[in-house]
Amino acid sequence: MADGLIFRDVAKSFGAVQALRGVSFAVTPGEAHACVGENGAGKSTLLKILAGIIRPDRGDVSWAGAPLHCDNPREALERGIGMVYQEMLAFRNLSVSANIFAGREIATRWGRLDEKAMRARTIDLLAQLHVPVTADTPMEHLSTANAQLVQVARALVCHCQVLVLDEPTTSLTDAEVDHLFRVIATLRATGVTVLFVSHRLPEVYRLCDRITVLRDGGFVGTFARATTSSDDIVRAMVGREPPTRVPRANTSAIASLPHCPTASIPDGPIRPALSVVGLTRRPMFKDISFDVASGEIVGMFGLVGSGRTEILETMFGLATADEGRVSVDGRRVQARSARDAAQAGLALVPEERQRQGLCFNLSLQHNLVLPLAAKQGARVIDRAAESAAANAQAHALAIKAPSLQVTPDALSGGNQQKVVAGKWLATSPRVLLLDEPTKGVDVGAKFEIHRLIRQQADAGMACLMVSSDLPEVLALADRVLIMREGHLRGELRGDEATEEAVMRLATHDVASVADGGHV
Amino acid sequence: MKRLWQVREFSTLMILVLEVAFFTWYLWPTSGGHPFFNVGNSLLILKYSSIYGIAAIGAALVIITGGIDLAPGAVIGLTSVVTGYFFVQADWSLAASAMMGLLVGLSAGIASSWLVVGMKLPPFIATLGVMGIWRGVGYVITEARFYDLSAKLPRNWTVGGVSIDWVPPLVMVTLAGMFQVLMKRFQWGRAVFAVGGNETAALFSGVRVGLIKSSAYITAGVLASISGVVLAVVQGQGKADLANGYELDIIASAVVGGTSLTGGRGSVAGAVLGALIFGVLRNALPQIPGATFYDRVIVGLAVIVIVVMDQVMVRRA
Numbered sequence: 001m002a003d004g005l006i007f008r009d010v011a012k013s014f015g016a017v018q019a020l021r022g023v024s025f026a027v028t029p030g031e032a033h034a035c036v037g038e039n040g041a042g043k044s045t046l047l048k049i050l051a052g053i054i055r056p057d058r059g060d061v062s063w064a065g066a067p068l069h070c071d072n073p074r075e076a077l078e079r080g081i082g083m084v085y086q087e088m089l090a091f092r093n094l095s096v097s098a099n100i101f102a103g104r105e106i107a108t109r110w111g112r113l114d115e116k117a118m119r120a121r122t123i124d125l126l127a128q129l130h131v132p133v134t135a136d137t138p139m140e141h142l143s144t145a146n147a148q149l150v151q152v153a154r155a156l157v158c159h160c161q162v163l164v165l166d167e168p169t170t171s172l173t174d175a176e177v178d179h180l181f182r183v184i185a186t187l188r189a190t191g192v193t194v195l196f197v198s199h200r201l202p203e204v205y206r207l208c209d210r211i212t213v214l215r216d217g218g219f220v221g222t223f224a225r226a227t228t229s230s231d232d233i234v235r236a237m238v239g240r241e242p243p244t245r246v247p248r249a250n251t252s253a254i255a256s257l258p259h260c261p262t263a264s265i266p267d268g269p270i271r272p273a274l275s276v277v278g279l280t281r282r283p284m285f286k287d288i289s290f291d292v293a294s295g296e297i298v299g300m301f302g303l304v305g306s307g308r309t310e311i312l313e314t315m316f317g318l319a320t321a322d323e324g325r326v327s328v329d330g331r332r333v334q335a336r337s338a339r340d341a342a343q344a345g346l347a348l349v350p351e352e353r354q355r356q357g358l359c360f361n362l363s364l365q366h367n368l369v370l371p372l373a374a375k376q377g378a379r380v381i382d383r384a385a386e387s388a389a390a391n392a393q394a395h396a397l398a399i400k401a402p403s404l405q406v407t408p409d410a411l412s413g414g415n416q417q418k419v420v421a422g423k424w425l426a427t428s429p430r431v432l433l434l435d436e437p438t439k440g441v442d443v444g445a446k447f448e449i450h451r452l453i454r455q456q457a458d459a460g461m462a463c464l465m466v467s468s469d470l471p472e473v474l475a476l477a478d479r480v481l482i483m484r485e486g487h488l489r490g491e492l493r494g495d496e497a498t499e500e501a502v503m504r505l506a507t508h509d510v511a512s513v514a515d516g517g518h519v
Numbered sequence: 520m521k522r523l524w525q526v527r528e529f530s531t532l533m534i535l536v537l538e539v540a541f542f543t544w545y546l547w548p549t550s551g552g553h554p555f556f557n558v559g560n561s562l563l564i565l566k567y568s569s570i571y572g573i574a575a576i577g578a579a580l581v582i583i584t585g586g587i588d589l590a591p592g593a594v595i596g597l598t599s600v601v602t603g604y605f606f607v608q609a610d611w612s613l614a615a616s617a618m619m620g621l622l623v624g625l626s627a628g629i630a631s632s633w634l635v636v637g638m639k640l641p642p643f644i645a646t647l648g649v650m651g652i653w654r655g656v657g658y659v660i661t662e663a664r665f666y667d668l669s670a671k672l673p674r675n676w677t678v679g680g681v682s683i684d685w686v687p688p689l690v691m692v693t694l695a696g697m698f699q700v701l702m703k704r705f706q707w708g709r710a711v712f713a714v715g716g717n718e719t720a721a722l723f724s725g726v727r728v729g730l731i732k733s734s735a736y737i738t739a740g741v742l743a744s745i746s747g748v749v750l751a752v753v754q755g756q757g758k759a760d761l762a763n764g765y766e767l768d769i770i771a772s773a774v775v776g777g778t779s780l781t782g783g784r785g786s787v788a789g790a791v792l793g794a795l796i797f798g799v800l801r802n803a804l805p806q807i808p809g810a811t812f813y814d815r816v817i818v819g820l821a822v823i824v825i826v827v828m829d830q831v832m833v834r835r836a
Contacts, residue, residue: 318723339725348723356723361716361783362709370713374725378706423724 082155414445568798577739598747603666603757628740669755
């Protein structure tokens with residue numbers, strides 16, 4: 001027991017925020033151990049302490065019987081702890097080989113870099129991990145999945161005995177996840193201990209023997225996979241009963257909207273709120289046509305790279321279409337900027353809230369009113385109106401924040417996402433475009449965001465939601481549009497939209513779904 | 520409502536007060552009037568500081584959008600030349616000549632914004648080029664001569680009953696107040712901060728990013744030109760090599776005033792206070808026996824010390 005990876009009473013606070021309140025648990029050598037918890041549960045802080053990036057206020061971490069000093073990222077590496085981070089810590093301008101050896105270059109006695117040896121080792125590793133890139137490829141040309149595998153390779157170069165993976169599957173497709181998991185399984189066979197941090201319980205169940213749950217910086221418990229159901233884990237994570245799914249539209253939501261003719265007669269003469277005809281932007285997507293009615297939630301599903309995000313950005317005026325037409329309430333929209341689109345009644349909640357959604361130097365209040373002001377073309381700031389608008393959104397969306405004067409970095413991922421949604425809802429759009437609205441948010445916030453989208457639809461908004469989370473699409477959408485390689489491959493409504501049917505349309509051939517092996 | 524000491528500019532103001540107190544104490548005379556702490560000297564400091572201060576308002580603007588402007592020194596120099604040319608050579612009125620001078624900054628700002636926004640050049644490179652060209656044009660026009668404005672300027676000149684010496688500081692304070700309000704109470708200012716904080720998010724939010732950035736460079740150019748007119752009148756000269764190297768002092772003023780070079784943070788009032796801090800240093804150091812040859816060293820050290828002090832005070836607040 002004493003020779004595993006042991007966290008003992010680890011505590012850390014940042015200012016007034018207690019990120020970890022004395023967490024103790026042990027990872028036995030050779031096992032695959034999961035660490036799960038909602039955003040803000042303290043997982044990232046724990047990993048940073050393990051990696052030697054931040055020092056704990058109290059407590060210690062030991063590995064193989066000797067304590068880790070946790071004040072130097074080099075030490076963790078030298079002790080055989082390899083990290084694969086959620087956000088790519090890559091030197092994008094350097095080659096794959098240079099990335100794998102960054103900071104630990106092989107050099108001759110005189111300090112000259114031994115490029116030949118490093119390339120040879122890189123080629124070995126890439127073959128071992130089945131990464132189809134060359135040692136000299138610049139990192140920026142790699143897909144997310146391959147970049148992640150390069151991080152694994154980097155850990156292997158350091159002869160790691162513990163491989164720590166922080167949310168490694170967030171932006172991977174199912175096939176890529178399969179590949180990563182196969183690599184991890186191979187490594188485990190050689191005796192490597194795995195610590196896997198994730199939101200995605202199916203993956204946790206697939207990979208790990210034991211599961212440690214953190215909540216609000218505290219340790220809840222370590223559970224054996226064999227004897228615990230995923231509902232129990234969710235209950236431990238959120239500290240309450242697992243939320244039920246938002247009612248499926250074709251059963252109750254439409255029934256609850258008898259007054260809404262478009263919902264009951266979608267093909268009738270009523271003008272759709274959003275109409276897209278022949279939208280083309282080469283080489284991303286071609287000839288995309290669809291309608292979204294008022295009060296309807298349409299899901300757009302497709303694998304990463306199928307052109308979904310590009311469609312939304314083109315509709316929203318952030319890129320120019322080669323051909324095609326977008327209309328809102330029958331009026332043609334020729335948006336050349338997000339401002340034009342906002343004035344036409346469109347709103348886009350973008351995929352990457354950190355990069356595209358929030359200004360981290362501005363307060364929540366200022367973030368919340370930014371698109372509204374841009375849409376109105378306001379000159380002087382009416383501080384009372386601004387404060388009222390921001391407060392209304394914060395209240396309606398139940399944004400948990402100490403005050404609206406703090407900057408977004410004080411908020412958890414789920415609450416940040418609500419701010420991004422709120423800043424657009426403040427413009428009272430006709431059409432709400434959502435790109436991966438629940439990416440990287442925890443179970444509780446995900447449910448709240450789903451309910452929020454349903455509420456907006458019930459209030460008559462037309463919602464188009466792009467998501468890679470198939471259960472989410474199936475649970476929330478009234479209709480599902482399926483994209484593949486820049487083309488719209490099909491549309492499924494209501495009960496036709498099953499996981500199998502959607503995947504069949506979204507992947508190349510029927511066979512690959514069968515052996516694609518999403519367990 | 521924020522308490523006074525929570526206002527960002529408060530720490531910069533405190534540093535200025537401490538600085539003035541220090542020199543007042545250090546230069547305390549054994550007999551007679553105080554050589555540093557008197558009305559005449561204060562006016563001198565204000566007058567010369569406003570040359571840096573007015574341009575520093577523009578520098579702060581550009582830096583808050585996440586850019587940088589290296590051209591203000593060159594713009595100030597060429598403005599003095601152009602103003603001098605029309606005033607002395609072409610015998611225009613001073614007001615009309617000054618207007619022509621302002622075109623120098625306007626053109627420099629338009630050029631920078633075209634290069635940065637239109638051609639997507641890195642601001643450092645774009646404004647480095649503009650700096651070279653605008654500086655060079657001064658030499659082309661003057662051919663190593665200079666225009667002597669002082670001979671034509673009236674003596675004991677008053678504008679609206681105020682001595683001409685008071686005009687530059689008044690212009691600086693008025694402009695600082697105006698831009699402080701524009702930055703805090705107007706959508707334009709909010710957009711400037713948003714662009715500097717996260718350009719992509721601003722674009723996705725419907726902010727006209729290109730327009731905001733252009734407006735910052737053009738405003739900075741015009742403000743530098745106003746500094747140039749002030750310098751031409753104060754020095755009584757229009758000369759191609761005036762204000763050489765001022766761009767770094769101007770950027771330093773903005774930074775000392777709390778503007779972050781990474782964009783998204785800063786204030787124009789702070790930039791003006793920063794310019795005053797350097798103005799006091801430049802005025803007081805030569806009065807200390809033996810310090811003359813060290814003044815550049817001390818100014819350099821001051822940049823580092825003040826930014827560190829400021830960070831400490833901000834962290835406390």
